[in-house]
Amino acid sequence: MKKLILSMVLVGATTIAFGQKKVIKEAEKxxxxxxLKTALTAVDAAATNPETSGDPATFLLKAQIETKIFGSDSSNTMETVQTGAAALGTFNKAFEMAGSDKAAGVGKEVYEEDLxxxxxxxxxxxxYTLKNVAFDKGIERYNDEDLEMAYxxxxxxxxxxxxDTTIHYNAGFLANDLGKFEDAKRHFGYLIDVPEYNKLNAYYFMVQILSTEEKNPEAAYELVTKAKADYPTDKVLAEYEIQLLLQLNKMDEAMAQINDALSNDPNNTGLLLRSGYLKEQAGDLEGGLADYKKAVEVDPNFFEGNYYTGALLLEQATKMLNTLNDLSDAEWEKQSPIIGKKADENYKDAVKYFEKALEIKPDNTDIMIILYQVHTRLKNTAEAEALDKKLTELLGANWQEN
Structure with a gap:
């Protein structure tokens, strides 16, 4: 009797095991x-049955079915992404169950190359099939200008x-463009961690995010320092470093870096502008003016160079005229024509720089107002009237009161 009962138990166990293998076969078929709908239903049943739920091959098959469903979904919506994410989770589970070994068994199949x-x-x-299909879907969405889903x-x-540097550059670029700055930093961070990768663009993006979007010049400067260790001769990084030193009010360090950079690139208009600015801030107006003028000599169409030169000439003229306030009446009578004449020379010199700046940006009303004021002081009536007419057209009849 005991033998008969034992035989019945064995037969029952064999029947259950056979039944579960049949479910797996159905999923494979x-x-x-x-x-795929039938396949997923069958493999889900196998994944919850005690006889097959402990077998990593069951979850490998489920991940493969989910990947095929992901690939066959041409709608490429957020729901599609969720299907792909589920497949990734199932692959990871199968890999862990198989001992996280890429060299043998199910673990090897999980990471088999997809050519x-x-x-x-x-x-x-x-x-890797899942990765490649996701990448292709990203390209498809990007080409259709659906940047959110492409990301x-x-x-x-x-x-x-x-x-995969191509994937992470694409993801980082799009994340930055979409304002997903934390995501952008994460992807660019992966690129920076790849030793052989040319990571200059990743550094550029990261510095801009830290300094501009997050307003964290300390972190940006720290990253630039790291980047310069990798790319010591890169001119863009050198300019970023100077700009950040200025933001951090490290004027002496900024000036040292500018001088070093100018020794290698003496006609760099951006560096000349920064050098002039630092000298101006330190009170060396003549030195600052010389740098601004040189920047314009290098590139006559350099807007900032023209504007800064004109502005400093006006500042010098104002300082000259202000010195008259401290003089006695007798000294004022004596010095006023002399100092006034020198100031007018600066005003006249400033005109040509502001006129060039206006030529470069012809709709800049701020420069028109400055020129109107300078021509009025110099009693250049025709020029002042022409500017008044233009400003009235652009800003209205009461532009001087605004």
Missing amino acids: GFKSGD PGVPDNLRPYSI EFFNLAGEIDLK
Whole structure:
């Protein structure tokens, strides 16, 4: 009797095991034939049954089915992304259950290489297949100008491979463009961690995010210092460093860096402008003016160079005229014509720089107002009237009261 009962138990166990294998076979058949709904239902049943739920191969099959469903969904919406994310989670579970070993068994199958151009029936449907399909969907969405979804697919692909520089550059670029600055920093950070990658653009983006969007010049300067260790001769990084030193009020260090940079690139208009600014701030107006003028000599169409030169000439003229206030009446009578004449020379000199700046930016009403005021002082009636007419057209009849 005991023998009969034991035999019945064994038969029951064999029947259950056979039944579960049949479910797995059904899932495999649906996966291969494209009946993915049936395949997913079958593999979900196997994944919850005690006889097959402990087998990493069950979850590998489920991940493969989910990947195929992900690839077959041409709507490419957020729901599609969620399907892909579920497949990634299932792949990771299968890999962990298999001992996290990429060299053998199910772990090896999870990370089997997915070669481009292989016919669909020969694709391994591994985690790399999921990555490649997500990347292709990102490209499709980008070409259709759906940047939000393009980012989501690139981001999904990037979660699979932290060292795929193309994916992370695309994801970082789009995240930055979409205002997702934390995401952008994460993707550019992955690029910076890849030793052989040319990471200059990643550094540029990261510095801009830290200094401009997050208003954190300390962190930006720290990153520039790291970047310059990798790329010591890069001129853009050198300019970023100077700009950040100025933001941090480290004037002496900024001046030292400017002088060093100018020794290698003496005709760099941006550096000359910064050098002039630092000298001006330190009270060396003549030195600042010389740098501004040199920047304009190098590039006559350099707007900032023309504007800063004109502005400093006006500042010098104002300082000259202000000295008259401290004189006695007798001295004022004596010095006023002399100092007034020198100030007028500065005003006349400033005109040509502001006129060039206005030529470069012909709709800049701020420069028109400055020129109107200078021509009025110099009694250049025709020029002042022409500017008044232009400003009235642009700003209204009461422009001087605003």
